[in-house]
């Protein structure tokens with residue numbers, strides 16, 4: 001894309017709009033997805049938003065696997081089921097009850113899944129010479145752009161991390177060196193919650209500003 005926008009100054013109304021999109025972004029799961037297809041142009045727009053995320057040394061260390069095939073989704077879902085059972089066992093009895101009642105993915109309900117991979121370089125990356133995780137964090141930046149772009153298109157996204165990454169790699173024939181960063185489910189929704197579903201369902205509460213800001217030093 002050409003950089004015609006560099007001199008653009010945003011109006012107060014536009015600033016409010018971005019804030020509203022940020023505040024209305026939600027993690028969307030299978031209980032909310034509609035079966036309506038997401039067309040190719042819209043899919044590419046979401047990925048394009050990812051491509052314009054920041055990346056360490058402009059390394060752009062990402063690859064996106066578009067998954068729509070029901071059989072592939074079924075295989076991914078099987079990995080979720082295994083990992084979710086193991087996951088539930090890690091919580092105390094009281095939390096485990098709540099956990100098992102939560103819907104924590106929308107792999108099969110979402111018409112579009114995108115697996116986002118980190119593709120490491122085998123030569124030094126500017127900016128990544130001291131902190132090797134920076135490439136992975138760059139991929140997360142791309143994912144957040146996709147999440148917000150999708151929300152602005154009234155499309156929900158859910159991030160599924162209760163998966164065996166090696167199984168997902170095998171299912172998707174991923175090159176050995178690639179690492180799965182995010183398995184994302186996209187779909188139109190019947191509604192967006194106005195607060196995190198995990199907050200609504202009393203799993204946790206949002207931290208206030210004063211709990212997370214430290215002035216000058218710890």
Ligand SMILES: Cc1cc2nc3c(=O)[nH]c(=O)nc-3n(C[C@H](O)[C@H](O)[C@H](O)COP(=O)(O)O)c2cc1C
Pocket residue numbers: 025026027028029103104105159160161162195196197198199
């Ligand atoms: C790295 C990451 C992994 C996540 N993995 C899952 C997941 O496996 N299943 C799930 O239901 N939600 C997952 N989420 C969504 C979070 O639960 C959600 O972002 C959080 O509860 C706040 O809700 P909100 O995104 O609607 O504001 C993940 C989010 C992030 C950032």
